[in-house]
Amino acid sequence: MSETLPFRPYAPGSQPALDTPAYVGTRLRHPKQAPVKIAQSITELSGPRFSPTAFAPLADMTRGAQGAAIGERIIIAGRITDEDGRPVPHSMIEIWQANAAGRYDHPNDSHDAPLDPNFHGAGRVFSDAEGNWQVLTIKPGAYPWPNHVNAWRPNHVHFSLFGPAFATRLVTQMYFPGDPLLEYDPVFNGIPDAAARNRLIAAFDPQITRPDFALGYRFDIVLRGRGATPMEA
Amino acid sequence: MPIATASQTIGPYWHLLEDESWADLTRLGAAAAHPDRRPIVLSGVLRDGAGDPFPDACVELWQADPPASDAFPGFGRSRTDRDGRYRFRTLMPQPVPAAGAPGTNALQAPHLALAILSRGLMHALHTRVYFAGQALNEADPVLSAIAPARRGTLIATPLGAHDGADGWQLDLRLQGGDETVFLEF
Numbered sequence A: 001m002s003e004t005l006p007f008r009p010y011a012p013g014s015q016p017a018l019d020t021p022a023y024v025g026t027r028l029r030h031p032k033q034a035p036v037k038i039a040q041s042i043t044e045l046s047g048p049r050f051s052p053t054a055f056a057p058l059a060d061m062t063r064g065a066q067g068a069a070i071g072e073r074i075i076i077a078g079r080i081t082d083e084d085g086r087p088v089p090h091s092m093i094e095i096w097q098a099n100a101a102g103r104y105d106h107p108n109d110s111h112d113a114p115l116d117p118n119f120h121g122a123g124r125v126f127s128d129a130e131g132n133w134q135v136l137t138i139k140p141g142a143y144p145w146p147n148h149v150n151a152w153r154p155n156h157v158h159f160s161l162f163g164p165a166f167a168t169r170l171v172t173q174m175y176f177p178g179d180p181l182l183e184y185d186p187v188f189n190g191i192p193d194a195a196a197r198n199r200l201i202a203a204f205d206p207q208i209t210r211p212d213f214a215l216g217y218r219f220d221i222v223l224r225g226r227g228a229t230p231m232e233a
Numbered sequence B: 001m002p003i004a005t006a007s008q009t010i011g012p013y014w015h016l017l018e019d020e021s022w023a024d025l026t027r028l029g030a031a032a033a034h035p036d037r038r039p040i041v042l043s044g045v046l047r048d049g050a051g052d053p054f055p056d057a058c059v060e061l062w063q064a065d066p067p068a069s070d071a072f073p074g075f076g077r078s079r080t081d082r083d084g085r086y087r088f089r090t091l092m093p094q095p096v097p098a099a100g101a102p103g104t105n106a107l108q109a110p111h112l113a114l115a116i117l118s119r120g121l122m123h124a125l126h127t128r129v130y131f132a133g134q135a136l137n138e139a140d141p142v143l144s145a146i147a148p149a150r151r152g153t154l155i156a157t158p159l160g161a162h163d164g165a166d167g168w169q170l171d172l173r174l175q176g177g178d179e180t181v182f183l184e185f
């Protein structure tokens, strides 16, 4: 497959709209003009490469200077592929999240929940040759936010991915199965297609779970594929 | 056939992954590797639909030229500060081939790609930075695709040399009368 083939457009309904009225923060931040469509050139078809030698992985987020972070240890594992099922190898993944109490180690987080001196909440891992990656962390707590009265974000972990090109850059969030807050969350529900939405919910996985140590969740990520499929007009 | 995973907002706490040094793409020895290139400082203020600057966005820069190397990452990330200002130090790009033009001489004017991520943005907004006064701007295929009245939202203005670098300014407006032209690709 040529490195210069363009990436295909996102499937209709699979991506959230910038204008999502239920998410109040979008009101003054969504452009009113339609985007200008451009052909992908080297600027879009190339992208940054990060190597684990220059960007040290941090695959265990549960260890602080004074000991173990508080909360439920979890392993999140998954595979990055493209829309043709091909692995996305050796690609950097950035991970950040709240602590077990639902508080970020961030100066702007004023939620009245305790900080954990042993949990900063940032990790970095790389996919292997087959696209597989995993991280050990703490299950994040839910937290309130000012979107509407009594608004709470569901438990979630933030993910940032690069893939092979600037056109494949993806920032997303992973959720947990069975979370009663999901149906009230305008960020999650901003994705129109239910199947696309539900793919942001990790699956509990007994194969990833380690006995007497940590529950395991699977979160597979798909980045844009190259080229139109032959059947598409 | 699997479809691409959905985007979600980067939220207000993305600074947990920030390394502020990344805003300087010349930090790894770019001057020695590319002595022919002028260092530039690009900055501007990011405003919302009310015209207010906002302070917690993540602005990412990518440039295909000069090619990324150990001495030059090609990629940078800047927060907007309390005044809504982003700021990068990098190298002036040279023209690169236009889309679908291998084997032809079609070139794009020197440009940088920007992605804006922020709370209130469900996915990244993409735009480009061009440089006022470049002869190739007139024929650039991306600028040419934009209505003339709005092209200026992608063209940085010179601020003069300072601290060994040419200063350039491009303010960004997410919504409103002088809304930045955003690109889809």
Ligand SMILES: [Fe+3]
Pocket (backbone or CB within 6 Å): A098, A153, A156, A158, B011, B013
């Ligand atoms: Fe969050």
